Amino acid sequence: MSSPLPFAPGRVHIALELEIPSDVRYIERVVEIVARQCAQFAYPQRQTCLNIPVALSEALSNAILRGNGDRSDKYVQVKVDVTQDRLILEVLDEGLGFNFEECLQDPTEPDNIEREDGRGLFLMTRLMDRIERFSNHGNVIRMTLRRHD
């Protein structure tokens, strides 16, 4: 019987697709799955415990609450593409989309600092290297994170 090949991060590429009902209780589970894939490639702890969980949580809650209007009959799709060097996440909802730049505000401004909302998109831009928004039979947010050791 042949022994299994060792995990060779430089030659492996993981692609996953998940679909969840529009319910914020699924967010934690999706985050766990994605963070675990990145941990397999030994991404630094800062990225698996901060950048990825927070940015993905924000994208998922936007998709569920805003894109799908918190309607339980709608779904959110998540595409995960991870290699040794970078992670690409796409979160697709059934909404009409929004203008990312127009909705982005600076929550650190004195007038905004005591507001309860308005930090989600800001955190995504600070915690990911690249954010893109486009439509593809729904509203898609694509986030790219390069591995930073």
Place this chain on the structure above:
Amino acid sequence: MSFAIKKQGEIVVVDVEGQLIVGNRQELKQRVLDELEKGERRFLIDFSQTGYIDSSGLGVLVSLSKKIREQGGELRLANLNDDLKTLFELTKLDTLFQISDTKERALETF
């Protein structure tokens, strides 16, 4: 994810176990507001067992801090790990809260 609330002297200490995110922030908010309603005024949230916090979790902390201040009280935070400290620095919420390295230190100086 869960919250444990206990009284230490005159201070209500809240332990956040797991994540503080959109799915559970209302529970934290309601439990702290219930204590405020009962007349409690000094609150300490201990994050020693917390994983990550999203923007709605941060928003609830800001909102609670405001409501507690309006009633003449104060909300302080303790035990943020390095990742959580970064989150507070990025959003400049480290300027809004008094943050202690340990629960003991926070209780001593409250």
